[in-house]
Amino acid sequence: MLKIQIPTPLRQYAGKQAAVEVKGSTVAEALNSLVRLHPDLKRHLYTDDGKLRAFVNVYVNDEDIRYLEKEATQLKENDNISIVPSIAGGSREAGMNSRSARTLIRQMICPTVCCPACCCCQ
Amino acid sequence: MNSAQPGAEPAASPITCVLMLKIYQPLHDSLRRHSEETYPHECCGVLLGQIADGGRVVTSIARCGNTRDDSPRNRYHIDPRELIRIQREGRDRGEDIVGFYHSHPDHPPHWSQTDFAEAHWYGCSYVITSVVQGKAQATRSFELTGNDETEKRFVDESIEVAPEPMGRMP
Numbered sequence: 001m002l003k004i005q006i007p008t009p010l011r012q013y014a015g016k017q018a019a020v021e022v023k024g025s026t027v028a029e030a031l032n033s034l035v036r037l038h039p040d041l042k043r044h045l046y047t048d049d050g051k052l053r054a055f056v057n058v059y060v061n062d063e064d065i066r067y068l069e070k071e072a073t074q075l076k077e078n079d080n081i082s083i084v085p086s087i088a089g090g091s092r093e094a095g096m097n098s099r100s101a102r103t104l105i106r107q108m109i110c111p112t113v114c115c116p117a118c119c120c121c122q
Numbered sequence: 123m124n125s126a127q128p129g130a131e132p133a134a135s136p137i138t139c140v141l142m143l144k145i146y147q148p149l150h151d152s153l154r155r156h157s158e159e160t161y162p163h164e165c166c167g168v169l170l171g172q173i174a175d176g177g178r179v180v181t182s183i184a185r186c187g188n189t190r191d192d193s194p195r196n197r198y199h200i201d202p203r204e205l206i207r208i209q210r211e212g213r214d215r216g217e218d219i220v221g222f223y224h225s226h227p228d229h230p231p232h233w234s235q236t237d238f239a240e241a242h243w244y245g246c247s248y249v250i251t252s253v254v255q256g257k258a259q260a261t262r263s264f265e266l267t268g269n270d271e272t273e274k275r276f277v278d279e280s281i282e283v284a285p286e287p288m289g290r291m292p
Contacts, residue, residue, distance in 0.1 A: 005209065008173070008219050009244040018213065044270065055242045057202045064202065082206045087222055089237035089248075090164060090190070090197035091229035 002030050002075055005082040013040035027058060028071040030081055045083070057084040141279035142177035143221065143247045143263045145169075149183050150283045154258040156185055157225035157251040163194035168205065169221035169247060170212040171288075177279070178220040178247050179288050184208045197236070198224045221247030221263075228254055231262045233276050241266045244274060249281070 001021045006014045014020055020037060024030035035042040045056055052058065058065045059082040065073045075081075156165045166188050171181040186204050190197040200222070209219055222243070226232075231252035233241075241248060244266050252259040263281050268274035 005206075007209075007243070008246060009242070012245075018218070055240075059202060059206055062203050062206065082202075082209075084202040084205055084209075085242035086199070086202065086240065087166070087168075087205060087243070088190075088197070088199040088240040089224060089234070090193070090240075091226035091234055091236075092196035093235045 002077075002079050002081060004030060004034055005080065007083055007085055009085065010041060010044055010083065013044060014038045025075055026071065027060065027065050027073045027075065027081065030075060031058070031071070055086045057086060058082070059084060141265045141277060142282055143169075143180065143249070143265075143279055144177060144282045144284055144288060145180040146287050147283050147285055149180055150261070150281070153183055153223045153249065154251055154261055156223075157227075157253045157258050158256060160188070160194075160225065161253050161256045162227045164188055164190075164196065164198040164225050164227060166198040166200055166222065166224040168200070168208050168219055169223060169249065170208070170215075170217040171220045173218065173220050173245065180220060181217055181288060182212070182215070183223070184212075195227055196229070219243070219246065221249060223249035223251070225251045225253050225258075231260045233264055238274075238276060241274065241276070242271075244268055244270075247279065248276065 002024060003019050003021055005019050006017060011017060015038065020034055022030050022033035022037070024033050031045065035045065045052060047053055052071070060068065060073055060075065061080055065071065153167060156167060159165070165185070167186050168184040169178070169180045170184065171179045186200045188194050188198045189201050190199045212218065229252060231250045233248065233250060237248065247263050247265055249261060249263045251261040261281065263279050264276040265279045266274055267277050
């Protein structure tokens with residue numbers, strides 16, 4: 001049997017289990033087996049046209065399937081598959097230019113003074 | 123519940139917090155210290171503990187490296203392999219991933235559109251510490267509510283910093 005680790009936000013669609021045992025000789029078969037067991041998982045893992053969502057990382061043991069054979073990656077008995085939604089972000093808004101970022105910083109440091117040349121910003 | 127707007131501290135808007143993140147004081151101090159140590163770059167890490175009705179209890183944190191070498195002052199990304207290891211080690215201790223933290227160097231402690239677009243762990247807390255000129259300022263937390271990409275929202279939640287260590291929620 002293979003074990004698929006389910007991340008916290010998706011457990012509610014997998015019978016509240018942290019891991020689900022499935023069968024399959026490839027990643028695609030294992031994931032198909034998973035969504036047959038737990039159909040509510042499907043829309044969280046796949047787009048409407050059947051592709052794995054971009055933010056859903058699938059690892060076999062410690063290897064990203066994107067760098068193996070993707071969903072055609074062959075599996076061995078006792079392989080551990082992990083579904084890991086990506087963790088990323090950052091302070092700057094997409095499209096914020098450096099001038100608006102500087103203005104925001106000035107307002108944080110010196111919220112009451114109208115820059116450009118107050119004591120905080122020189 | 124209020125869903126907040128990105129980009130600026132919503133000081134004038136009333137914040138109604140019914141959600142809560144409970145965290146032991148030294149862990150809270152540690153994630154804030156992490157934000158100062160990596161300044162002017164963003165820090166990032168994982169919150170582990172238990173999810174229960176009404177909130178999340180953090181019983182340990184795991185510092186992570188920021189893989190965004192191209193733009194570390196205003197972007198962060200956690201290597202999924204690091205996350206898998208942290209998840210595995212947490213599981214061995216009886217802990218689940220309940221949230222994440224990162225810093226906003228010289229930016230407000232409020233989620234950005236980038237944070238929102240990249241957030242996919244529904245039901246988890248996203249903790250943000252503002253760091254100004256190397257000093258940690260406010261730390262705030264937002265729960266990613268909703269069940270999918272179309273209905274997700276960040277909702278303010280209060281942070282209860284506990285002076286004593288916390289075990290599992292009853």
